């Protein structure tokens with residue numbers, strides 16, 4: 001599988017990157033670790049005319065504590081860098097669990113935070129070689145008018161399978177997006193359209209500069225649970241991220257978020273302070289949240305395991321995530 005031809009740029013700083021994006025944005029792809037992009041290029045799912053390599057833009061790398069104790073994680077920070085950071089391990093253990101669950105060490109060494117968040121949606125019938133795909137009608141994701149996964153489906157159901165986004169959304173993280181001459185900061189959940197065909201709500205000339213994590217709070221507990229076929233490597237079939245801030249005596253959940261992945265075309269917020277705010281912690285309450293996850297999960301048959309099983313596992317993993325978070 002050869003790479004298609006493209007023009008290649010390797011800027012050294014953010015202004016030059018934004019300049020290149022301003023000129024070539026619509027036909028350009030940003031290359032970070034390449035573990036998502038290069039596979040899609042080799043499978044001829046995308047053929048960008050221009051590839052802009054980010055690896056020499058040192059400013060985009062690293063984890064920096066800010067004045068208000070929040071943390072800025074540059075988009076080019078590798079997943080391994082997060083695993084090696086004592087701040088992430090000690091102060092954001094839920095995030096550490098989510099990063100550790102991504103794929104396998106060789107991909108964590110290459111893969112970056114930005115690439116992880118902006119990764120494309122996937123489908124068993126789409127993420128295949130060009131030759132394989134020729135055996136099926138052209139699907140919505142590839143520009144056609146059928147869904148090969150959902151019989152009679154009227155739109156693309158390709159699934160978002162990132163592991164970091166659910167945990168970062170549960171942590172109320174924000175992302176910084178920049179284009180030539182301006183920059184904006186938005187809650188991470190606003191980066192996702194929830195649509196399989198065009199999952200990322202970002203203009204073609206925008207660069208994801210980094211992620212802002214709220215200052216750590218000793219009363220906030222988080223947990224990430226993931227179902228996958230092979231523990232050694234695979235994308236999530238369901239992922240559940242939960243974060244909650246407890247009262248001083250640990251008996252009440254003051255605020256919290258429950259976010260799922262791999263059960264829709266974007267990260268799915270199953271609870272945002274509706275069941276979690278001010279709730280007395282009890283088995284009943286855990287069951288209510290597990291039920292909310294079950295209802296919010298809308299898997300379709302576009303991976304190897306059946307949707308009904310994955311939907312049930314959203315309930316099981318939510319129960320497990322809450323219990324484990326509360327155990328510690």
Ligand SMILES: Cc1cc2nc3c(=O)[nH]c(=O)nc-3n(C[C@H](O)[C@H](O)[C@H](O)COP(=O)(O)OP(=O)(O)OC[C@H]3O[C@@H](n4cnc5c(N)ncnc54)[C@H](O)[C@@H]3O)c2cc1C
Nearest residue numbers: 030032033034035036037103111112114115116163208235
């Ligand atoms: C076998 C295999 C298993 C995998 N398993 C998992 C898994 O379990 N969980 C998981 O979450 N992921 C998984 N992945 C996907 C991928 O490896 C990771 O998500 C990785 O973190 C992507 O980062 P990257 O830097 O390699 O992205 P790249 O491939 O470089 O980029 C991905 C996308 O993001 C865009 N992009 C990159 N950086 C920026 C930026 N700064 N601003 C704007 N756009 C940007 C690129 O243009 C591209 O469209 C797997 C991949 C493979 C091949």
